[in-house]
Amino acid sequence: xxxxxxxxxxxxxxxxxxxxxxxxxxxxxxxxxxxxxxxxxxxxxxxxxxxxxxxxxxxxxxxxxxxxxxxxxxxxxxxxxxxxxxxxxxxxxxxxxxxxxxxxxxxxxxxxxxxxxxxxxxxxxxxxxxxxxxxxxxxxxxxxxxxxxxxxxxxxxxxxxxxxxxxxxxxxxxxxxxxxxxxxxxxxxxxxxxxxxxxxxxxxxxxxxxxxxxxxxxxxxxxxxxxxxxxxxxxxxxxxxxxxxxxxxxxxxxxxxxxxxxxxxxxxxxxxxxxxxxxxxxxxxxxxxxxxxxxxxxxxxxxxxxxxxxxxxxxxxxxxxxxxxxxxxxxxxxxxxxxxxxxxxxxxxxxxxxxxxxxxxxxxxxxxxxxxxxxxxxxxxxxxxxxxxxxxxxxxxxxxxxxxxxxxxxxxxxxxxxxxxxxxxxxxxxxxxxxxxxxxxxxxxxxxxxxxxxxxxxxxxxx
Numbered sequence: 001x002x003x004x005x006x007x008x009x010x011x012x013x014x015x016x017x018x019x020x021x022x023x024x025x026x027x028x029x030x031x032x033x034x035x036x037x038x039x040x041x042x043x044x045x046x047x048x049x050x051x052x053x054x055x056x057x058x059x060x061x062x063x064x065x066x067x068x069x070x071x072x073x074x075x076x077x078x079x080x081x082x083x084x085x086x087x088x089x090x091x092x093x094x095x096x097x098x099x100x101x102x103x104x105x106x107x108x109x110x111x112x113x114x115x116x117x118x119x120x121x122x123x124x125x126x127x128x129x130x131x132x133x134x135x136x137x138x139x140x141x142x143x144x145x146x147x148x149x150x151x152x153x154x155x156x157x158x159x160x161x162x163x164x165x166x167x168x169x170x171x172x173x174x175x176x177x178x179x180x181x182x183x184x185x186x187x188x189x190x191x192x193x194x195x196x197x198x199x200x201x202x203x204x205x206x207x208x209x210x211x212x213x214x215x216x217x218x219x220x221x222x223x224x225x226x227x228x229x230x231x232x233x234x235x236x237x238x239x240x241x242x243x244x245x246x247x248x249x250x251x252x253x254x255x256x257x258x259x260x261x262x263x264x265x266x267x268x269x270x271x272x273x274x275x276x277x278x279x280x281x282x283x284x285x286x287x288x289x290x291x292x293x294x295x296x297x298x299x300x301x302x303x304x305x306x307x308x309x310x311x312x313x314x315x316x317x318x319x320x321x322x323x324x325x326x327x328x329x330x331x332x333x334x335x336x337x338x339x340x341x342x343x344x345x346x347x348x349x350x351x352x353x354x355x356x357x358x359x360x361x362x363x364x365x366x367x368x369x370x371x372x373x374x375x376x377x378x379x380x381x382x383x384x385x386x387x388x389x390x391x392x393x394x395x396x397x398x399x400x401x402x403x404x405x406x407x408x409x410x411x412x413x414x415x416x417x418x419x420x421x422x423x424x425x426x427x428x429x430x431x432x433x434x435x436x437x438x439x440x441x442x443x444x445x446x447x448x449x450x451x452x453x454x455x456x457x458x459x460x461x462x463x
Contacts, residue, residue, distance in 0.1 A: 051306060051307065051308065052306075052307050052320060052321075053150045053153045053154055053304055053305070053306065053307070053320070053321045054304065054305060054306075054307045054310050054317045054318075054319065054320050054321070054440060055302055055303065055304055055317070055318045055319040055320070055321060055404070055408060055437075055440070056091055056303050056304075056305060056310050056315040056316065056317060056318055057086070057087040057090055057091050057301075057302070057303040057318065058087075058238065058300070058301070058302045058303070058318060058319075058401070058404050058405040058408050058409070059083050059086045059087060059090075059238055059239070059240045059300065059301055059405055060083060060238055060239060060240065060298065060299065060300035060301075060398070060401060060402045060405045060406075061079055061082060061083060061239065061240060061242050061259070061298045061299050061300070062239055062242070062259050062260055062261050062262050062263065062298065063262045063263075063264065063294075063296045063297070063298040063392050063393035063395060063398075063402065064259065064262070064263045064264070064296060064297050064298065064393070065263055065264045065294060065295070065296060065297075065393070066168070066169035066170040066173075066295045066296055066297050066395075067169075067170050067295075069170075069263050069264065069296070069297060070244075070246060070257065070259045070263050071168070071170065071242075071244065071259065071297035071298070072170050072246070072247075072297070073244070073245055073246055073247045073254075074168070074242070074244045074245070074297065075116075075168075075171075076108065076113070076116050076166060076167075076168040076171055076172075077116040077117070077119045077120040077123065078120075078123070078242075078244060079166060079168060079242065079297065079298065079299040080103065080116070080117060080120035080124075080164065080166045080299045080301075081120040081121075081123035081124045082124075082240050082241075082242050082299075083164065083240050083299050083300055083301035083401075084101070084120060084121060084124035084126070084162065084164065084301050085123075085124035085125060086240040086301070087162060087301050087302070087303040088124065088125065088126075088303075091303060091313075091315055093160070093303070093313070093315075095124075095125055095126045095127060095130060096126075096127050096129060096130065097159075097160050098126065098130050098158075098160050098161060098162055099130075099152070099153075099157065099158020099159065099160055099161050100130075100131050100132070100133070100149065100152065100157075100158060100161045100162075101117070101121060101126070101130065101131070101132040101133075101161070101162045101164060102132075102133055102134075102135055102145040102146075102148050102149050102161070102162070102163050102164065103117045103132065103133070103134050103135070103145055103164045103165065103166055103397075104134070104135050104136070104137070104140075104141025104142035104143070104144055104145035104163075104164065104165040104166070104397045104398070104400055104401065105117070105134050105135075105136065105141060105165065105166045105167060105397035105398075106136055106138055106139070106141055106167060106396040106397040107167060107169065107172035107173070107174060107396060107397070108168070108171070108172040109172075110134065110136070113134055113166075114132075114133065114134050117132050117133075117134055117166065118132050120166075135148060136397070137326065137427060137431070137433065138396065138427045138428040138429065138431075139362065139364065139394070139396050139399060139400075139425050139426065139427050139428060140326070140399075140400055140425050140427050140431070140432075140433035141165060141396065141397040141400060142163070142164070142165025142300060142397055142398050142399055142400025142401035142402065142403075142404075143165075143324075143399075143400025143401070143403065143404070143423055143425065143433055143435055144326070144400065144433065145163040145164055145165060145400065145401065146163030146302050146304070146321070146400065146401065146404055146435070147163070147321075147324040147435060148163065149161035149162065149163040149302075149304050150163070150304055150321040150324070151324075153304060153305065153306060159305055159306045159309050160303075160304070160305040160306075160309060161303075161304055161305070162301055162302065162303055162304070163301075163302045163304060163401065163404075164299065164300060164301040164302065164401055165299060165300045165301075165395075165397045165398035165399065165400055165401035165402065166299045166395075166397050166398055167296070167297065167298065167299075167395035167396045167397040167398045167399075168297045168395075169295045169296060169297055169395060169396070170297050174295075176194075180194065189330070189331055189332075189430070192330070192331035192332040192430070193331045193428075193429040193430070195331065195332060196281060197334070197364070197365075197428060198280055198281035198287050198292065198365070199281050199282070200331070200332060200333060200334045200335055200368075201281070201287040201292070201335060201364075201365035201367045201368060202281055202282050202285045202286065202287050202367070203332050203333050204333045204335045204336060204365070204367045204368045204371055205285075205286045205287065205367040207333060208336075208371045210286070210366075210367045210370050210371055211286070212275075212286035212291075213271070213275075214366075214370055215286055215287070215291040215365075215366035215367055215370060216271055216274040216275060216288075216290065216291055216366070217271065218291065218363070218366040218369055218370050218390070219269065219274055219290055219291040219366050219390045219391075220269050220270060220271055220274065222363055222384065222387045222388045222389075222390040222391040222392075223265060223266050223267065223269035223387065223390070223391040224267075224269070224387075225384065225385060225386055225387040225391070226262070226265045226386060226387025226388075226391035226392050227265050227266075227267035227387070227391070228386075229385075229386035229387060230261065230262065230265060231267075234386055234409075234410070234413070235261075235262070235386070235406075236260075237409045238405040238406060238409045239260055239261075239262075240260075241258050241259065241260040242258065242259045242260070243256070243257075243258045244256075244257060244258075244259060245257065262391075262392050262393065264294045264296065264391065264392065264393045265387070265391045265392065266391070269290070269391075273290075274288065274290040274291065277289055277290045280292075286367065287365055287366075287367060290390075291365065291366035291367075291390065292364070292365050292366070292390065293362070293363055293364050293365065293388075293389035293390055293393070293394035294389065294390070294391075294392075294393040294394060295393075295394070296392075296393030296394055296395040297395055298393065298395040298398045298402065299395075299398050299401070300398050300400075300401030300402045300404070300405055301401060302401055302404050302405070304321065307320075316440070316441075317440030317441065318408045318409075318412060318440045319404075319407075319408040319411065319421075319437045319438060319439060319440045320437065320438040320439075320440060321435070321437060322348075322349045322420075322435075322436040322437060322438055323345050323346075323348040323349045323435065323436045324345060324433070324434070324435040324436075325341050325344040325345035325348060325433070325434050325435075326341065326427075326431060326432070326433045327340045327341045327344065327431060327432050327433075328430060328431050329430045329431060329432060330430055331429050331430030332430075333368075333430075334368075334426050334427065334428055334429065334430040334431070335364060335365055335367065335368025335369075335371065335372075335426045336368060336371060336372065336375070336426065336432070337368075337372075337424075337425065337426035337427055337430070337431055337432020337433070338361050338362075338368075338372040338424035338425060338426055338432050338434060339371065339372040339375040339376055339432070340432045341424055341431075341432030341433050341434035342359075342372075342376060342422055342424050342432075342434045343376070344434075345422065345424075345434035345435060345436050346422065346434075346436060348436070349420075349436040351420060351436070353376060353377070353378070355420055356382070356420050356421065356422050356436075357382065357411070357414070357417070357418040357419055357420055357421060358382055358383075358385065358407060358410060358411060358414075358418060358420075358421040358422075359378060359382055359383040359384070359421070359422045359423075359424070360383075360384060360388075360403040360406060360407045360421070360422070360423045360424070361373070361383055361384060361388070361422075361423075361424050361425070362388065362389050362394065362399055362403065362424070362425035362426065363384065363388035363389040363390045363394075364389065364394065364425065364426050366390060368426055369388070369390075372424075372426075385410060386406060386410060399425060400423065400425065400433075403423045403425075404423060404437070407421045407423055407437060408421070408437060408439070408440075411437075411439040412439065412440070418439060419438060419439055420436060420437070420438055420439075421436070421437045421438075421439070422434060422435070422436055422437070423435050423437070
């Protein structure tokens with residue numbers, strides 16, 4: 001034991017940046033201490049030396065109903081450009097310093113959307129030297145983009161990057177192009193990858209006993225919370241106004257507008273009204289237009305960098321990227337993805353579920369949202385506190401970036417009582433993704449994590 005302690009003291013002395021300049025143990029900025037955000041002292045070292053990945057800005061557009069909402073006549077690249085521009089302008093960052101831009105996007109043809117994203121970067125003021133690419137993990141694409149950028153920064157590929165998300169479900173509706181390989185019929189799971197998402201929702205409801213009433217109650221609550229958040233101005237810090245046009249379908253008249261409010265929220269949604277809606281996917285089913293996510297248009301962008309760079313530039317730290325996990329589940333019940341993805345992501349952060357203060361779980365369908373909430377035993381008061389996709393909307397590729405903006409701004413508002421947050425969503429064809437974030441100004445104060453035993457040493461073999 002004594003040897004281990006002495007070994008640790010020597011190591012800490014060498015790790016201290018000031019150790020070579022007349023430093024002694026009493027003045028060391030590093031010490032043997034309990035690391036309350038998990039049991040790894042590497043956590044404490046990382047933030048002290050500025051090599052963890054932080055978020056300094058996260059913005060989104062309003063989310064609008066596809067085909068008939070405020071962005072129905074807006075080009076996809078004109079949705080992405082404003083949020084890319086906002087993360088640069090609001091931080092006074094020189095855009096040439098960005099090492100890469102990664103955009104999550106799902107429905108548009110790959111080469112076309114890649115070109116549109118490159119065009120959007122030019123609209124936003126980025127020089128030709130800044131590269132851009134797209135990523136598609138279906139509904140988690142926006143979160144995957146953020147995770148990819150965080151991983152690249154951790155790997156040392158670059159110090160500053162943008163993870164973004166984009167979807168125009170007006171321009172690119174959900175559809176299968178071409179024929180289906182007959183081989184799929186020989187593999188049940190492959191065949192289930194082709195199931196309409198609404199059928200997978202019905203499968204979840206049937207298999208796990210989620211009633212129609214429970215689903216409708218979840219939808220009503222989503223709209224209630226989103227309406228309250230909008231009325232209180234809680235989305236103002238995250239939404240970037242977009243100047244665009246709306247064309248009257250009857251007269252062809254164009255009207256210039258600035259869009260800054262989600263247009264799918266129904267403040268007066270009620271159980272009685274939702275109860276009148278007919279099932280969409282099965283005659284005797286429970287999934288309706290009212291208890292499903294809205295088909296939407298929108299975009300979001302998240303600016304990430306090494307902590308040391310953020311500190312050098314004097315930028316406020318909105319959040320810290322901790323961990324990410326993607327998992328596979330049965331394609332026939334793809335909506336259970338968050339219940340499978342959240343535990344490993346939380347565990348990788350050295351945490352437990354009850355350490356998480358807020359959750360943003362995408363409400364693809366009420367059936368799967370309710371199942372995941374109940375399966376994990378989560379407190380409903382911690383989940384989607386400002387409403388979710390059933391009210392706000394679900395532009396597939398943009399949802400992950402939207403959730404990052406919503407989560408981190410809410411954590412900032414709540415202050416010291418809100419330290420850790422989780423974002424998660426199900427993924428078509430049977431997957432789930434989740435990421436753990438930490439509120440930016442709480443990283444070193446370790447305010448609300450659980451107590452651990454004394455004598456927590458730098459290495460676990462020191463006991």
